[in-house]
Amino acid sequence: MTSVSDDSRGGARRATFRDPPRFAWPVRVYWEDTDGGGVVYHSQYLAFMERARSEWLRALGADQSAIRDGERVQFAVVEMNVRWRRAARYDDALTVTVELAGTGGATLGFRQAVLRGEEVLVEADVRVAAVDADGLRPRRLPRAIVELL
């Protein structure tokens, strides 16, 4: 993952699109992410993946808050298949990738992974649906998003 830098001060971060369609976002593991088994709590990887999808949208130029306030549409995860292969520990510098795997009228499909260096820790197929911000009923994908993809 040479596209992500994380300097020794632990601060500098840079996200880029890999060639061509894979986006990568760095995540540092803090105590809040771990459980009494000494490793990252299994459901917390889903939050890491959502952080990366949010940053992927931002990098594309989409503004989730504006879409929600304007078109009254937001996104909801409707299906995930997740494989946990190896455990991340406190202080690990992880990378979360996002690859758009398909677009329907009302849903987006993603392939995502959480890596430590080149080592794949967790993989997931994710399906996200556009829903009405008020009643959470299915909606077509917001035009602002479709135009960006």
Place this chain on the structure above:
Amino acid sequence: MTSVSDDSRGGARRATFRDPPRFAWPVRVYWEDTDGGGVVYHSQYLAFMERARSEWLRALGADQSAIRDGERVQFAVVEMNVRWRRAARYDDALTVTVELAGTGGATLGFRQAVLRGEEVLVEADVRVAAVDADGLRPRRLPRAIVELL
């Protein structure tokens, strides 16, 4: 804490008011609550305390959702002084107490504790304010609450 029962099947739960004004609510520690140090993550006790305040309100007969939808008022924690004395571990059966310590025009004060048996693990003084559900500006306490107290 004889007022709280938790049978060996881990299921049965009963909450009561102690004499005179102390309410107690049982909380079981799950993996999601612990961190890599093997103990409950420090901020999670604040969530345990809010669970107990929610159940205290319910036991009084107040309905937070109805108040929010009706009067457009909700509650926000505005100040806490928290002392962590001992650590809870996975699987511990805890008790969280709620004692109303003062009422202002727009705020409620509480004394709360998290116990394991008779042992005090965490203590806190909590101040909660009524706020506008839309803009989060301070509001007077909802009448429904004032009448119950």
Place this chain on the structure above:
Amino acid sequence: MTSVSDDSRGGARRATFRDPPRFAWPVRVYWEDTDGGGVVYHSQYLAFMERARSEWLRALGADQSAIRDGERVQFAVVEMNVRWRRAARYDDALTVTVELAGTGGATLGFRQAVLRGEEVLVEADVRVAAVDADGLRPRRLPRAIVELL
């Protein structure tokens, strides 16, 4: 889900095995579980499901802490397929079910659901593996567990 009672005081809880092999555990939704979309955050259902698996083990008579300290074996989720169908909201009284769907030498398969009354909100197929508590390498299922199943 008549096997789970939750009285109007919000306190009493009882868990039972349904005929034949389905276990049910009640979960109340608190603020900590919700997100800014007004509904339970998607990954939090995975924590609810783990609470139910922990209580299922306890109801069988297994003691996770003792197994971990004694045999140095713990459990790790290795695969989940999750379908989120409807959203739970603040204050909802949910039921989480656990059904053992298969046993391997080193893994357990479960079918789980999160319900609100009779309405299915989330469904999942879950595979859990026994791992070494120190190095997290795969291990055979602890004998104490195999004998109980």
Place this chain on the structure above:
Amino acid sequence: MTSVSDDSRGGARRATFRDPPRFAWPVRVYWEDTDGGGVVYHSQYLAFMERARSEWLRALGADQSAIRDGERVQFAVVEMNVRWRRAARYDDALTVTVELAGTGGATLGFRQAVLRGEEVLVEADVRVAAVDADGLRPRRLPRAIVELL
């Protein structure tokens, strides 16, 4: 907070010490941090503050994992006084500051704040103690830390 940059791609991050002793760390608000009130859940600010203390230690040159494995010492929060003044929302770019406010034989005192631009959202006084990684009993501060301060 000119010492923290966060470019428009949402990615680049840089942390610095302000003159003289105030360290600042950027935090982005994701869905996982918010609650059904539409704002960051109150206890989550405590996790944000711990992220910043972890990064402050790293910036000083301390390695918490090495100290834990080597000297068998870790840190535990023992007291916090927290004032929540304004609410952060989804997508806000926050800054968390860390200022060392005192050192005892076994404890460190901090003044911390969470800001959105120049606006102070949350303030806290924090006391952290060195504890034995095995039994969580109080210990003297690790030499590696004392030498750095």
